[in-house]
Amino acid sequence: MGNEKLGFIVTLISASSFGAMGIFAKIAYNFNLNTTTILTFRFLIAAIILWTYLWFKKDYTPIKRGKLYQLIIVGTIGYGLVSVFYFSCVKLASASLAGLLLYLHPILVYLTLLFLKQDAFAWKKVLALIISFTGLIFVLGSSFKTTNLLGILAGLGSAFAYTFYIVAGTKVMKEIKPLQGTVIVITSTAATYLLLGLIKSQLILPKAAAAYLWMFLIAIISTVLAISLFWIGVSLIGPTNASIISTIEPLVTVILAFIFLKEKLTISQTLGGILIISGVVILKTIGNKTC
Secondary structure (H helix, E strand, C coil): CCHHHHHHHHHHHHHHHHHHHHHHHHHHHHHCCCHHHHHHHHHHHHHHHHHHHHHHHCCCCCCCHHHHHHHHHHHHHHHHHHHHHHHHHHHHCCHHHHHHHHCCHHHHHHHHHHHCCCCCCCHHHHHHHHHHHHHHHHHHCCCCCCCCHHHHHHHHHHHHHHHHHHHHHHHHHCCCCHHHHHHHHHHHHHHHHHHHHHHHCCCCCCCCHHHHHHHHHHHHHHHHHHHHHHHHHHHHHCHHHHHHHHHHHHHHHHHHHHHHCCCCCCHHHHHHHHHHHHHHHHHHCCCHHHC
16 A cells, blocks of 8 residues: 555544544533543543553654654644634634634645745645535534634634644654654643643543543544544645545534434535545545645
8 A cells, every 4th residue: 555545544534533522522521521621631541542552562762852842832832722722712603613713724734835835836735625625614504603703813723723733743743753743742732731720720520430431532532543643644645635634524523423413414514525525535636746
């Protein structure tokens, strides 16, 4: 199997794993957990799993101090701010607007890489971006009814923070094994949320064992698997392609909600799903020369 094909497959699996998080989180909320608690446990459990795996595999090479600091910045400022801005947008405006604005990041990533001359212009990429984003509008519904300016700014903040996370992370990860870089990013993010949770006294220790089960699923599937495979995908097909493929995440969430939570799947969402998949298919025809 060639690197390009493998890259698309692992990135699709990553996107699907991220997409499942919304379902896991919705069930976890039924145990009276707050967002800070879920995010803290998510990254703490994921960090423990990854460090344990690397310890048993004896597969950890010491990272130079400069690179280590850069990875910590990517985790705390990049991934940390994404969630802060995203959930602020959900609270101030709507979940659909938050999702739509967050997924401006593939466009921002491509424009940033073009500006930095780290990617080549390709009409097929532009077409894939347009079609995928149009599909997102259909999947996430009519999101522009809100007039909350702070909510819109928070949503845009999440997109810019995610762009920083991907672009900066791609540069830092070049000389580091994806799994090693992932464990540092996840650990620094876990420390950030743990500190915030303690300062704000927002951490809750659930009494029901099932609550830990759902947080564990978020950690292992939507964090360890999702983030590790994403960076492997970036290393194989490039950050722009990986970002565009990531637009399939909301579609996966909608489909899983329809299957497991019996939520309604509308004609508009179905059409949006077809457009998103079409964008990914167009992207698949580009080839490695423009990655």
